[in-house]
Amino acid sequence: MSSPSPSKNPAESQTVAPATDSSPPPPPPPPSDQGGESSGDSERPNSVAAGGDGEKNGGEGEAGDVGEGHEDEEEEGECGFCLFMKGGGCKEEFIAWEKCVEEADQTGEDVVSKCFEVTSLLKKCMDAHADYYAPILDAEKAMTEAATTATTTPDSE
Incomplete structure (x- = not known):
């Protein structure tokens, strides 16, 4: 009965290679949130994040807060x-x-008009850090070009 003995040399049996810790997660397909034209898409990331735990940023114990005790889980979810x-x-x-978007959503205000200034600041910052935010900026540019192409119809002659 010869069974392998992995405990012979503990250093050899516990090799761990943390090679992927330094790379950021791949970006998901971005919604059109920086363009400021469609408020429905700009609310989408927050609606997903606010699935129950997102009230941490906007609500302060208002009636109906389901995420009150889950603030620590916000980062995980x-x-x-x-x-x-x-x-x-x-x-x-x-x-x-x-x-800003969460507050506008909660109060029923127009996201585009309420959050115009913070959206502009975010866009300027992203442009300044284009090396990191390139996937988002490129997707926004492509969506803007597609929208422009879709609105210019050749049948209008």
Whole structure:
């Protein structure tokens, strides 16, 4: 009965290679939140993140808060887009934008008009950190070009 004895040399049996810890998570397909034209898409990342735990940024114990005691779980359950945005140099600007959108959603205000200033600040910051935010900026540019192409119809002659 010859069974392998992995405990012969503990250093050899416990090899761990942390090679992927330094790379950021891949960015999810971004919604059109920086363009400021469609408020429905700009609310989407926050709606996903606010699935029950997102009241941490906007609500302060209002009636119906289901995420009151789950503030520590917010970071774990946060959407990939939000994690990506907070992983770059514009974390503070994104948090301010996210909070503004959540407040507008809760009060029923128009997101585009209420959050125009913080959206502009976030966009400027992302442009300044284009090396990190390139996937988002490129997707926004492509969506803007597609929308422009879709609105210019050749049948209008």
